[in-house]
Amino acid sequence: MAALSLRGAQLLKAQTGSTSVLATVLPSCSYASEVRPRKIDTASMKRGRGGRSSFSGDVVTVFGASGFIGRGIANRLGKNGSQAIYPYRGEHYKMLRLKVTGDLGQVLFCPMELKDEDSIRRAVSHSNIVINLIGRGVETSNFSYEDVNITGPQTIARICKEAGVKRLVHMSHINAREEPEKAFLPGGSRFLKTKFRGELAVRSEFPEAPIFRPSDVYGQGDSYLNHYFSTWRRNMSKGMPLFGKGEMTFKQPIYMSDLVTGIMNSLYDPAAIGETYEAMGPQRLTQHELMTYMYALTNRTKEAGTFRVTELMMDPATIARAFMIGKSPFGTVNTFYQYNLDRLERDSVSDMSQGLPDLTDLGVKLHTLEDKMPWELAPFDLYSYHHLEGPEEQTVVPPPTVVTMEQERKLLQKRGLGPIALVPGLL
16 A cells, blocks of 8 residues: 555655655556666675575685585585585576575576576576586586586686676696506596696686585595496496505595585685695595405305405406497496496596695695495495394495505505516516
8 A cells, every 4th residue: 555655755746846745755667576786785785694594795606516516515505604606507406406496586597508698697697606526537428528617617707807806716637647648548537637737727717616526536426336236337247446446546536525515625724825735535545455445345245255346457348338338428537437338447547646735724624535435335235135144244444554665665666667666477
């Protein structure tokens, strides 16, 4: 009724030409259906005490929020009260699970195409923080490694700089190098090469961007544990083909929550501006030891005849299978877990540090393999159907053996001898 009264007063003014007191005090009226463009100053908005039902003052756009690491980031953003914008490609139904990560009205979705600059511009236009987690370990008919790892991140960085974004976080790889170490593919991994060039492209457009170089990341719904426990990765004789049987390759997998904590801490740390962080786990061990420990946690051991490590270079069937799966247009993520020849190549390369800052410099307390691996591998237990009669039937797996610097030095010297090092008994 109030709106009708005000409108009536304005009509009366127009008809009579008189200036009423009401028309002078209220010269116009806004209706609920009226949409007016306005610039929202998030810094002046009310905040709560912290948590999901408050507003942190940050509007964050996360590219790749539907992925493995993105889901962890989405939960943390909702937890600290940030308003989140999640661009998506394709069907929006896959994004709906992220709606509950934040309070009502705090989680928004925006259609986006990596090759459409206008859609990227709309996604970051209201944000002061942008996190780029877009990545894919396999090439498709629509997107090459160069598109996903170089051109796309560079476009996002350039548009973020134009839009006045204050903090941009970019995701790379621990072995991203201009010339990465080679295992068996001529020229090495193209994925690692393009990741390195992607870092340079992002820095050229947004020099202040923190860059993270993670090793293999494990957790619920990952493409690491699921990959190695997939029947497609193992050969038919229940063996695990590894380059050099995994005895000359060193890995430091990191727990997903630790990486997410480091990313979130970097958003508010002034020292993180323009810095590159290496995100690796606290334990360094051979790939052979890592696989043996992981499979032992699922009651698959060499003594029981349910697990053994074989030589990848003596297993042409595995290499052919990786080549064919890499060419498949279906199931590359949820069925084959990004399995292809390039994945075999970079899995055969050791995680090497360049002495850059790590997650501990961001205040992250790293979890060991014994802390998280048993829980994450429980769904893969070979005897999960068996009901334990008592605690004495519970399998006790000793902790993995961490490699020493002297042992690693000798094994690296052996690997440097070339193909002869792969022949058992010669050295």
